[in-house]
Amino acid sequence: MLVTGATGRIGRAVVDLLTGAGVPVRALVRRAESAATLPAGVEVVTGDLTAPGSLDAALHGVGAVFLVWTAPPQTAPAVVDRLAAHARRVVYLSAPHRTPHPFFQQPNPMAALHAGNERLIAATGLDATIVRPGMFASNALSWWAAAIRGDGVVRWPHGAAETAPVDDRDVAEVVARILREGGHVGGDHVLTGPESLTQAEQVRIVGDALGRRLTFEEMTPDEFRNAVPEAARPAVDMLLAAWDAATGRPAYVTSTVTDLLGRPARTFRQWATDHAPAFTG
Template sequence: MTVLVTGATGTVGRQVVRHLLERGRKVRALTRDPGRAGLPNGVEVTAGDLTGTAGLEAAFDGVTAVHLINFGGGYRPLANGRDIVGLAERAGVGRATVLGGWQEGTLEPAVRASGLEWTFLRPTQFMANFLNDWAEPLRTTGRVREPYGDRPSPPVDEYDIGAVAAAVLTQDGHGGRSYHLTGPEVLTARRMVAIIAEATGRDLRFEELTPDEVRREWSVPGRRPPLALFRAFAEIEGADEADLVERLLRLYGTPNEYATRLSDQVEQVVGRPPRTFAQWAAEHARHFLPTTPSDHS
């Protein structure tokens, strides 16, 4: 059984590859740059880009299951979902997982209308996002400066997303389902910084910015903060800094029941509770430590 993993060098894709290998499956990894994939020995790495289906026939050849992502290079949803699904069906792929992005594109309806045994994976906020968003400011200043420090989220470990995908791709009983994947607890941004402080033994703090302070500081061209949300909004909407700031303030400041609701579906699928943010922070503590002898915290 060969499983094709698209987005194989991404945050979640690497974990899908890892868990499939642990299950003894043969893995073919699709990536735009095979020379820089850095995947484990035994993985068949093949070049390709989901945004264009030309030349992808070989990637799907002999594949019985596929892990798909609904976006290409960036966060913009794929425009060629029907073509991708057509390739999979012609190759005889039987089962597919689809990792959703910020919004649906053409892939999801094409998968629903296909003969594939499909399962949608809809994680909440990835714990890995905090490496991108907070590692640099915490290393250099010991502070996270953002709005709405008490905004709640049940972040999920990318390790658990990969485990769910691997289980779904190798087990029966998941077809036609959509899994809302969360961690085991709802945490505020302020509390997560405190957990990272405990993991690193450093004096780290969350400094809350008012909406007006965010507008003044983040709307200046060239001063966009390195937040995953900003990158996603910029890719999808192409908005300027001021518009991006307003979108972020609305998202952070507006209660969202679905985004903050806990789910037990990780445990249902893999048979164990999802990993906690404290476990994740301890495992990644080195990324939040100063890179120079001077600790600015």
Template structure:
């Protein structure tokens, strides 16, 4: 079986490639820049924004990990079907169900569902990797300043998202499934920071600031991103996000903790890499 991975150099894609190779699968890695990969990985330079560029990547493949590109998703899905791809796994979002008025991830899911392939949608919540936004402050002062300290989320290790993707790409029994994914712990912001501290062996401190002060500090983020984050934080402060069992159910192993994630990213936070 040849499996195509789009976004093969991304946060999740690179781990999907690695885990597929480790499991003995034949992998075709799609990148826009033609980044090098070790053998036996086949690399195809193509772009989801230009569907016709993907023909050689899809031809002869049986399964596809598809990133979210709503503008071209239907054309890409139809091309994959014509090229003989029989299974598509989308990297979607746990927020997809709430996008009916302004669909983004949901549009990609619907595009894939409209063609004659088996599909599985992965819907992760908060990526633990989002916390790399704290790395500069942790490296510098060890103090993180943000609003809504009570915002309680379930950060998920990108390796666990990849493991679920590999299962859905490689094995039967996942067709027609929508998999909401979370980490194994609901943690507010000080608890998230403490878990990072435990993972890298440092004492860290969280200080709550007002949303306006945070906006002034976060001026490098587009306004719509600031708005989205504040919406998520206020929502999860009022209603903490639940822990979901999906990772363990699909992979047969518990989801990795945030401290484990931090240990894996120790170098990003100024610590010694494992």
């Protein structure tokens, strides 16, 4: 099985789970030195999704591919064609852009990218399963850890916006389960955490996990937009629109993690407790 995005949040956890289950894994990395961060026994092959010809060695002899796409869309048609020439199955990490909840229906270049990749995959006739997580719980680290390590005041917009953060480990477990079991052809799975929480509540829960009272200080959307570098504006506008649409209504919550794994989805509190050291280290 070939795991792409193998150094990233979900791909890395999928590598660990498959390796732990004794499944032979090949990991795609862009830089050979990334091999040092992967578990022993994983076959590491270099390649880049923006250079389709660089993927042949990684794809040679694989049966299934876990595809994570964070690259620009231009090379996707050539990559998906190559993938179909070698493999029989693909599990694609997408997003819930088809879910008719306002949070997922705002202007969003990532949604367009994922929809395009899904069309390409469908056109190949590959046995495909699409996994669509909502907000990753781990976004809390990239968003709030710096402020928490600093003065403990999280300045953030749309504190009342509700999301249902899904634990990255649950996403990876679902992916690994599908890869190991086979089947699931045509499966289309929206994964969320088990509860709808406002962003301010999520910050409070991180504080509980740290044994500290954190302050949530509401920023206006304009203050937030102006505080980020120009290059980050498209992503920030996407988030601001989604949070605005999510305010005043519960987040979309599915039972898919439980249905597929036979146990409850991890709560955000569980995620925060398990990752508390990462907010202070």
